[in-house]
Amino acid sequence: MAELSTLARPYAKAAFDYAKEQNAIASWETFLSVASDIVGNEDFASLLHNPAIGAAQKADILIDAYGKLTAEQSPAQANFTKQLAEHDRLALLPEIYAHYGKLKSKELKQIDAYVTSAYPLTETQSKQLQERLAISTGSIVILHESVDPSLLGGATIKVGDKFTDGSVRGKLKQLKAQLTA
Missing domain, CATH: 1.10.520.20 (N-terminal domain of the delta subunit of the F1F0-ATP synthase)
Incomplete structure (x- = not known):
C-alpha cells in the first residue's frame, strides 16, 4: 500500500x-x-x-x-x-x-472531522460543533457524522490524528481503569 x-x-x-x-x-x-x-x-x-x-x-x-x-x-x-x-x-x-x-x-484549508455520537446530532448541534472546531483548528471543517448507540451518550471526535472521547462509554472505561489501578 x-x-x-x-x-x-x-x-x-x-x-x-x-x-x-x-x-x-x-x-x-x-x-x-x-x-x-x-x-x-x-x-x-x-x-x-x-x-x-x-x-x-x-x-x-x-x-x-x-x-x-x-x-x-x-x-x-x-x-x-x-x-x-x-x-x-x-x-x-x-x-x-x-x-x-x-x-x-x-490548499483550501479544509479538514475532515469525524463525529460519532450515541444519538443523531440536531442541525443546531452539528452547526455549533462545526463552528467550534473551525475556531480551534483555524480551518474550514467538513463534518462527517455517524451514530453508535453503544456509546450510551456523548460523542467521540477525530480530527486529523487527534481523538477526543467524550462518550459515556469512554468515561466508564476511564473510571474502571482508575478503580482497578
Missing part, C-alpha cells in the same frame, strides 16, 4: 498543480473521482491486467467510459490518462484521487 501511495503522489501533485493553475480544481477532482471508480470496476480491472491490450487502447477505453458518464473532459485530462496508461499506472487512479483530495483540502 505504501508503494502505491509513493507512486501516486507525484501524479496527484502534478494534476493538482495544473488544476490550480487553470482554476479547474473541482473539475479535476470530479475527473479523478469518476476515473478511479471506473478503474475500480471489476471488468475494467481485468482489462488493465490483459497484456493483449496496449496502453493506448486502455487509455482510450477509460477516456471513452469517462465521456459516457460525464459531459465534460478536457484535453489535459485525456493526456493525463494517456500518460498514466503509457507508464502502466492506470491502476493508481484511486490512490491519485486520494492524494489529490488531501492536496485540495490543504
Whole structure:
C-alpha cells in the first residue's frame, strides 16, 4: 500500500498543480473521482491486467467510459490518462484521487472531522460543533457524522490524528481503569 501511495503522489501533485493553475480544481477532482471508480470496476480491472491490450487502447477505453458518464473532459485530462496508461499506472487512479483530495483540502484549508455520537446530532448541534472546531483548528471543517448507540451518550471526535472521547462509554472505561489501578 505504501508503494502505491509513493507512486501516486507525484501524479496527484502534478494534476493538482495544473488544476490550480487553470482554476479547474473541482473539475479535476470530479475527473479523478469518476476515473478511479471506473478503474475500480471489476471488468475494467481485468482489462488493465490483459497484456493483449496496449496502453493506448486502455487509455482510450477509460477516456471513452469517462465521456459516457460525464459531459465534460478536457484535453489535459485525456493526456493525463494517456500518460498514466503509457507508464502502466492506470491502476493508481484511486490512490491519485486520494492524494489529490488531501492536496485540495490543504490548499483550501479544509479538514475532515469525524463525529460519532450515541444519538443523531440536531442541525443546531452539528452547526455549533462545526463552528467550534473551525475556531480551534483555524480551518474550514467538513463534518462527517455517524451514530453508535453503544456509546450510551456523548460523542467521540477525530480530527486529523487527534481523538477526543467524550462518550459515556469512554468515561466508564476511564473510571474502571482508575478503580482497578
